[in-house]
Amino acid sequence: xxxxxxxxxxxxxxxxxxxxxxxxxxxxxxxxxxxxxxxxxxxxxxxxxxxxxxxxxxxxxxxxxxxxxxxxxxxxxxxxxxxxxxxxxxxxxxxxxxx
Numbered sequence: 001x002x003x004x005x006x007x008x009x010x011x012x013x014x015x016x017x018x019x020x021x022x023x024x025x026x027x028x029x030x031x032x033x034x035x036x037x038x039x040x041x042x043x044x045x046x047x048x049x050x051x052x053x054x055x056x057x058x059x060x061x062x063x064x065x066x067x068x069x070x071x072x073x074x075x076x077x078x079x080x081x082x083x084x085x086x087x088x089x090x091x092x093x094x095x096x097x098x099x
Contacts, residue, residue: 003072003080004059007031012083015054015074019083025068029058033070047073054078 005013011022015035023039024032030043035050042048047055059069072080081089 003074005070005072005080005082006067007070008067013070013080014083014086015051015072015080016078018051020050020056022068022070025066029068031058031068031070042070047071054080 007013007022009022009025013020013022018035020033020035022031022033026032028043030041033040033042033050033056038050040048040050040056042056042058044058047057050056053075055073057071059071074080
């Protein structure tokens with residue numbers, strides 16, 4: 001089963017400890033994101049492996065240029081969280097967050 005998150009430009013999401021940043025949304029339903037210093041162009045045609053075992057695509061939706069749906073397919077052992085949830089968990093555990 002896939003995880004679907006609504007995203008906007010500038011949103012940060014963590015897959016494990018790797019930060020994913022949404023860089024740009026396009027009218028055709030695709031988007032650009034950056035992870036580990038590498039940029040990816042994502043669309044709804046096929047999943048792209050952005051980090052090992054994590055495939056990402058966009059959802060087929062009525063397109064809104066200000067928001068998109070990002071579809072993750074990853075094993076359950078890889079936690080996928082919005083940045084605020086990831087950072088709150090790190091703070092509660094007393095662990096410094098990555099910059």
